[in-house]
Amino acid sequence: MTKAQVKNNIGFKDKLHAYLFSHLHAFFSSLGRLVASPVSSIMTVIVLAVAIALAASFYMVVANAKQLTGSIEASNQLSVFLKASVNEQQGREFFRELQQHSNIQSLSYISKQQALQEFKAQSGFGAVLEILSDNPLPIVIQALPKDSLKDNFEIKALATEIGNHPQVDVVQLDMDWLRRLQAIMQMLGRGVMLINALLAIAVIFITGNTIRLELQNRKDEVLIAKLVGATHAFVQRPFIYTGFWIGLAAGLCAWLILLVLLWTMQGPVEQLSLLYHSQFDLLFPNLLETLTIIFSSSLLGVLGAWSVLLHQLNLIKPQ
Amino acid sequence: MLKFDHVSKRYPETGDVLTEVSFEMRRGEMAFLTGHSGAGKSTLLKLIAMMELANRGQVFLDGQNLNRLSPRKIPFMRRKLGLIFQDYKLLVDKTVFDNVALPLMVAGYGRHDIAKRVRAALDKVGLLGKEKKYPLALSGGEQQRVGIARAVVNKPQMILADEPTGNLDPELSQEVMHLFEQFQQVGVTVLIASHDLFLIKKMGYRILKLDHGRLVNG
Ligand SMILES: Nc1ncnc2c1ncn2[C@@H]1O[C@H](COP(=O)(O)OP(=O)(O)OP(=O)(O)O)[C@@H](O)[C@H]1O
Ligand SMILES: [Mg+2]
Numbered sequence: 167m168t169k170a171q172v173k174n175n176i177g178f179k180d181k182l183h184a185y186l187f188s189h190l191h192a193f194f195s196s197l198g199r200l201v202a203s204p205v206s207s208i209m210t211v212i213v214l215a216v217a218i219a220l221a222a223s224f225y226m227v228v229a230n231a232k233q234l235t236g237s238i239e240a241s242n243q244l245s246v247f248l249k250a251s252v253n254e255q256q257g258r259e260f261f262r263e264l265q266q267h268s269n270i271q272s273l274s275y276i277s278k279q280q281a282l283q284e285f286k287a288q289s290g291f292g293a294v295l296e297i298l299s300d301n302p303l304p305i306v307i308q309a310l311p312k313d314s315l316k317d318n319f320e321i322k323a324l325a326t327e328i329g330n331h332p333q334v335d336v337v338q339l340d341m342d343w344l345r346r347l348q349a350i351m352q353m354l355g356r357g358v359m360l361i362n363a364l365l366a367i368a369v370i371f372i373t374g375n376t377i378r379l380e381l382q383n384r385k386d387e388v389l390i391a392k393l394v395g396a397t398h399a400f401v402q403r404p405f406i407y408t409g410f411w412i413g414l415a416a417g418l419c420a421w422l423i424l425l426v427l428l429w430t431m432q433g434p435v436e437q438l439s440l441l442y443h444s445q446f447d448l449l450f451p452n453l454l455e456t457l458t459i460i461f462s463s464s465l466l467g468v469l470g471a472w473s474v475l476l477h478q479l480n481l482i483k484p485q
Numbered sequence: 486m487l488k489f490d491h492v493s494k495r496y497p498e499t500g501d502v503l504t505e506v507s508f509e510m511r512r513g514e515m516a517f518l519t520g521h522s523g524a525g526k527s528t529l530l531k532l533i534a535m536m537e538l539a540n541r542g543q544v545f546l547d548g549q550n551l552n553r554l555s556p557r558k559i560p561f562m563r564r565k566l567g568l569i570f571q572d573y574k575l576l577v578d579k580t581v582f583d584n585v586a587l588p589l590m591v592a593g594y595g596r597h598d599i600a601k602r603v604r605a606a607l608d609k610v611g612l613l614g615k616e617k618k619y620p621l622a623l624s625g626g627e628q629q630r631v632g633i634a635r636a637v638v639n640k641p642q643m644i645l646a647d648e649p650t651g652n653l654d655p656e657l658s659q660e661v662m663h664l665f666e667q668f669q670q671v672g673v674t675v676l677i678a679s680h681d682l683f684l685i686k687k688m689g690y691r692i693l694k695l696d697h698g699r700l701v702n703g
Contacts (some may be wrong), residue, residue: 392560392563396591
């Protein structure tokens with residue numbers, strides 16, 4: 167008896183080695199199992215990859231839109247529309263008056279004539295406008311507030327002040343629509359976050375279900391391992407690794423799907439931005455974002471496996 | 486080592502299977518468990534292996550009350566046991582080597598240690614050449630001996646064997662029993678459920694006889 171006990175004693179170093187070995191074993195045997203039944207594994211991985219690619223593309227849409235609004239952000243300028251009755255001379259006079267204003271950084275004057283020409287060029291209504299004897303467009307002065315006036319409230323005060331001049335018809339704050347846009351972006355970002363949370367839950371459940379089926383298939387193995395003294399940790403290890411591999415594979419596939427989507431969109435987006443006379447480069451996921459996709463996908467796989475094992479393992483009797 | 490104290494077990498489907506069973510086994514003792522089919526032999530062994538819980542009474546193994554053992558401790562308690570099942574319970578998609586290695590993997594032995602011990606165990610049951618085979622490619626008797634090798638590979642303190650010679654010819658049965666005797670001689674407690682009255686009587690160890698769930702001698 168005592169002889170047997172002495173022989174059963176294992177040193178700490180050996181134990182550590184054996185522990186790592188058992189992890190490595192579970193790590194690779196779970197991969198081996200997935201590769202051995204490729205059809206079902208591939209189907210699961212594709213379903214997961216689509217869900218994760220969906221989440222990632224929502225994210226990229228928002229990131230791209232943010233980039234777009236970011237480039238506009240600088241133009242928080244005021245468009246001052248003068249009354250139609252104000253003529254060029256009075257307009258110029260008012261322009262010089264504004265130049266003295268301490269809170270204005272720069273101004274540009276758009277005469278009735280200029281406004282008309284611009285409108286003709288851009289709208290394509292040139293022929294219609296020819297018929298009009300009078301130029302219906304007002305003089306516009308564009309004013310860029312000083313940088314010290316970044317505060318929205320102060321800019322509004324400046325707008326009201328200018329608006330009080332008798333020559334002025336309306337003052338349009340370009341910032342208004344910018345702020346609205348930003349609010350929309352914020353809403354969009356929040357919405358995408360919620361949808362992505364739902365997709366993450368879906369991923370957890372899909373992996374969980376896959377692991378549950380795998381557990382059913384290997385019930386005998388689990389039972390026998392328990393009977394020869396396996397702990398919960400030992401029994402669940404290969405299944406957790408299965409979850410990890412599925413998640414990892416899904417993450418990599420999702421990343422590829424995302425790249426293909428973005429490449430497909432690149433042409434049309436470039437064309438669109440040309441129509442707006444602007445240079446807009448479609449954002450692709452950077453290294454950090456790529457790693458985030460792959461890491462969080464693996465993590466979700468592990469979570470899915472773990473959440474199922476937590477109660478399913480206890481269902482395999484005996485304890 | 487082992488103590489049954491007025492143990493009763495009932496299955497909802499079948500009613501009382503064991504009634505008021507009491508006996509003790511000393512460390513290093515060897516005993517046979519007999520009785521007609523359905524007498525409750527396997528059930529008694531399952532109580533010791535913590536595969537079932539007693540409804541009434543207490544089972545003590547190595548000083549521990551199994552009714553009060555926390556689930557976390559069960560695996561470590563089971564490592565003190567070597568179980569041999571009536572239906573072998575081998576993993577058909579694993580080689581003989583891997584089957585026998587399982588208790589060692591579970592207990593955290595290193596690779597070299599495992600290889601050495603598995604070979605030694607297979608040698609003892611006369612299956613050294615078959616370690617790369619799969620269980621289904623073996624005869625019934627060979628599978629049974631793989632199960633025996635798995636039970637003894639971890640040098641357990643107690644061996645519980647359910648019909649370990651059920652599929653063996655008289656000569657092999659004799660050898661397997663001799664193997665159990667060898668373990669008993671180095672201090673392992675051995676409890677064997679068996680029908681083979683002729684063999685049991687010949688060996689001359691203590692006999693526990695069950696009759697409809699009651700211990701009639703012991
Ligand atoms: N899991 C179970 N659920 C319900 N009844 C059971 C269960 N296991 C065993 N029984 C019943 O308990 C009784 C004893 O069974 P057990 O397997 O202990 O007999 P045994 O002595 O090992 O018989 P054998 O010699 O045929 O193996 C039988 O009547 C059986 O029907
Ligand atoms: Mg039986």
